[in-house]
Amino acid sequence: MKTKVALITGGYTGEAEVSFKSAAFVQSQLDTDKYDVYPITIGLDAWFHVNENGIRYKVNKEDFTLDMDGHIVKFDVAFIILHGSPGEDGRLQGYLDMIGLPYTSCGTLTSALTMNKGYTKAILADIPEMSVANSVLLFENHRAEAVNLVREKLQLPYFVKPNAGGSSIGMSKVKAFDELQEALDKAYDAENTGKQVLVEEFVSGREFSQGIFRNAAGELVVLPATEVRTTREFFDFEAKYIPGLTEEITPADLTTEQQERAARIIQEIYIRLNCKGMVRVDFFLENDTDKFYFIEINTIPGQTAQSFIPQQVRAFGMKEGDFYSELIEAAL
Structure with a gap:
């Protein structure tokens, strides 16, 4: 029997548009022989699924099921691809914990904490080999x-x-x-x-973004880093989502020592914050000192074909569908 996956997207913020694109890509990569995938939109006005015929079905919020013309769809796992609130700040995770539905992302406390950049920095500030900006x-x-x-x-x-x-x-x-x-x-x-x-x-240096995930065997896997070079003043919203404003190099041109140091730090960040699933850590390497400066952690990183994590998965020699399957199996 195939695993029923609720692919949760949308959200309450301006990032909903990106969430829809990420979810569409994830769905296109998942193995339909293994998974029945139901995109679920969460919005301020309603939670719902739209089937292939365009018919909308409301989510029963008591147990996160769908009543599709008398057939009750009960999910085995939630794949959360919802950037911003309520998917990235722990609210959705708390609800899923309460109804007992496993999910692919970090838990409630970790998600809530990491949405607060200042609090996150305070917890990570004493990690060996890592610096944080004043x-x-x-x-x-x-x-x-x-x-x-x-x-x-x-x-x-x-x-x-x-x-x-x-x-x-x-x-x-x-x-x-x-x-x-x-x-x-x-x-x-x-x-x-x-x-x-x-x-x-401001830290003057090269900017990088690097993913890490826990696979189905329970192992931490650090993906190759991406270097971000933008023609903008910094890597702002336009640089992230308008083609041509940013050059992204995956895998990044880092020395073996820099790669090993980054991997050590990113694994310690993942462990210390009690992360689950995939996360992405953004950092600078300061020009004059070669110090690693933490910028932020993203617990539900973008998943369009051009996003950092899919780039890094491909550079790692893995297919995106296999990667997403690892996240589902680890959650289960």
């Missing part, structure tokens, strides 16, 4: 005095970003003090990000 975490109560707090504690230039956002939405690079207030307002007011802002000192 930063200030600002809450809503700090808004009136935010400019002064940043100027007192940090040196220009800055990265200013929502503390709980994704896809670089609401992020700015600030090179002069008179740009700071506008950047802070942009980050504070980014939709569904919790009115918290993280301001970091």
